[in-house]
Amino acid sequence: MQVIKCLAAVAWEPNKPLSIETVEVAPPKTHEVRVKIHSTGVCHTDLSTLSGINPDGPGNLFPTILGHEGAGVVESVGEGVTNVMPGDHVIPLWLPHCGTCHMCLSGKTNICEKAFATFLSGMLLDGTSRFTCNGKIIYHYVGTSTFSQYTVLPDISVVKVNPSARLDRVCLIGCGIPTGYGSVLNTAKVVEGSSVAVWGLGTIGLAAVMGARKAKAKRIIGIDINPEKFHIGKKFGCTEFVNPKDHGDRPIQEVLSEMTEGGLDYTFECIGNVQTMASPPRVALESLRKGWGVSTIVGVAQRGLEISFTPFELLVGRRWTGSLFGGLSDEFLLKARDTFVFLLIFQVVGQLS
Incomplete structure (x- = not known):
């Protein structure tokens, strides 16, 4: 697998307009997935981050590639990935479950302490970034960064969805x-x-x-x-x-x-x-x-x-x-994608039409 060059909307610093740049997206490492983003929503949290008033939580690091409400197609996978394969339609998840930490094993919350803490650092689970631009490292935004034509995520951060669901609608499942x-x-x-x-x-x-x-x-x-x-x-x-x-x-x-x-x-x-x-x-x-x-x-x-x-x-x-x-986990979405994701999107599209 090779480095991919593509366009991304880079936020170089707070209170500055996004800049369309050519970025380099490294191949996925072990238990990582590289996704070609088809559609992305703009959540108010993205705007809050860009304006510099984001809460004490996700996305306070710059430069970064924002976006966490996306949908796309798997381009390649790293070693050990078994839940998706190239060509699968997926939703990136900004709040995944590692399945091994105290919080995940409790069954009481969807807040994974391992993933949440790592993503606040602007990096992936191994503590490094897959984005560079003009020789500079670009931070990931809550592990998703969907304002890029390609992005890399942990395999726990993608959920496969029905390929007949429109990607420009199913992206809303990523957050809102x-x-x-x-x-x-x-x-x-x-x-x-x-x-x-x-x-x-x-x-x-x-x-x-x-x-x-x-x-x-x-x-x-x-x-x-x-x-x-x-x-x-x-x-x-x-x-x-x-x-x-x-x-x-x-x-x-x-x-x-x-x-x-x-x-x-x-x-x-x-x-x-x-x-x-x-x-x-x-x-x-x-x-x-x-x-x-x-x-x-x-x-x-x-x-x-x-x-x-x-x-x-x-x-x-x-x-x-x-x-x-919403107290939801990727495990819930995986179990319910045929009933929850597909029917919910059908319902939303019908009401928006």
């Missing part, structure tokens, strides 16, 4: 759809007949709405300041909408509490706004019903910001949690 969908079904475990509110009707918020519909929630309230999103929200499963701008200075938690006769069973913050989460005015938290309401943080807030709340908000029985990649 599982993040929202899984936060409802896996993290919060929404139950039938419950009331749900989702802040932010972007990709993640709409996927959360779709998850709530799958869980047979009785009321699904979409909350957004852009009324143009309400039409598509209805397609995904919203039963009602609230635009905070329509209520002047009245706190939205009061509006929602009145609408639901005491508060919501579940709330999902899919924006990354700390004031919506649990800092004053704490709308997602305070909109919950006392006794059993659950609020889930799904959106990623910018670095350095903090949240605050009064202990009484939780003392009265509310619960507060977070969800990373």
